[in-house]
Amino acid sequence: MDELMTQASSGIGVTLALSFFVGAYFFAVWDARREGAAEDGQVGLKLVLYTLILGTLGVAVGGVDTLLHFMLSGAETGTPAIKAGVAGIAAGGLILAGLVMVMLPRTNTKDNPKAFRMTLGFVAVIAGSAAIVYFSLFVTSMIMGGGTWVLKSRMLAHFITYGAVGYFALNTLGGLSGWTAPTRPQAIPQGGGYPPQQSGGIPQGGGYPPQQGGMPQQGGYPPQGGMPQQGGYPPQSGGGYPPQSGGGYPPQGGGHPPQGGGHPPQGGGGHPPQGGGGHPPQGGGYPPQGGGGYPPR
DSSP: OHHHHHHHHHHHHHHHHHHHHHHHHHHHHHHHTSTTOOOOTTHHHHHHHHHHHHHHHHHHHHHHHHHHHHHHTTSTTOHHHHHHHHHHHHHHHHHHHHIIIIIGGGSSTTTOTHHHHHHHHHHHHHHHHHHHHHHHHHHHHHHHOOSOHHHHHHHHHHHHHHHHHHHHHHHHHHHHHTOOOOOOOOOOOTTOSSOOOSSSSSOTTOSSOOOSSSSOSSSSSOOOSSSOSSSSSOOOSSSSSOOOTTOSOOOOSSSSOOOSSSSOOOSSSSSOOOSSSSSOOOSSSSOOOSSSSSOOO
16 A cells, blocks of 8 residues: 555655746746746756756655655554655665766856755745645544544545655745744843833933032931031131130129229130139128229228
8 A cells, every 4th residue: 555655755755846947937938028038048958857857856855755654653554564665765865966966067057046945935835835734634633533544544644744755845944035034023131121221311320310500418406516517607716605804703803893994805705704702702791893883992
């Protein structure tokens, strides 16, 4: 059974390759007649080579599919499946290597890869479509039940084989067409919060911005040592009342101080100092007075 599947895969591959040649050749002729189209004298030669590559690729892929089915089925397909798979890989692989490594380098396919792109697109569509169909059949058989694992594993092998070929062709075509991988979004800083500000805005230290004048920058009350020197009252040399000639109280001989008239001059505020405490010493009666007040006695 697997030998027949291998041959069928090879036959389908050759048929598809011939269909590709017919369609691609007519497209190349039409494109060459377009105004302003670049002239490529080897387009026919390259289409022939890529058609042969498609045929040999179908044979090699059929051999790989047969071997994969043998492994997935748990060797239920028997030894003939191994022989058929190895034969397909050897026959298709040798011819494919000769075409790719010997024939294609002699053409201008690197400078004019249009035929190569059409081949990749054809393989991506055919292999990708086959992978989708076989995957759908495999999922349906698993859900609905019935049938042997040998049959189910064959669908799974087809899906894996054709899916890999289709992905390779599509990825290569995308690289030639200049597609780019999607960019990942930038990670948010782990610190959280708002991003640092370079200039302007509210300062990050918190509170109000520093002030050049007005209230002092340091909290609490201003330093004390009298009234503040800046602003308010004018500075004073000694603090308190203005300086006086003899600080304290004037010396007295006893009793009341001499008076020149009216109240006696005061060197400083408050009561006059007293020599021995208590009342001042008295020579008898009231002390002589220099003037004013009571007459001398």
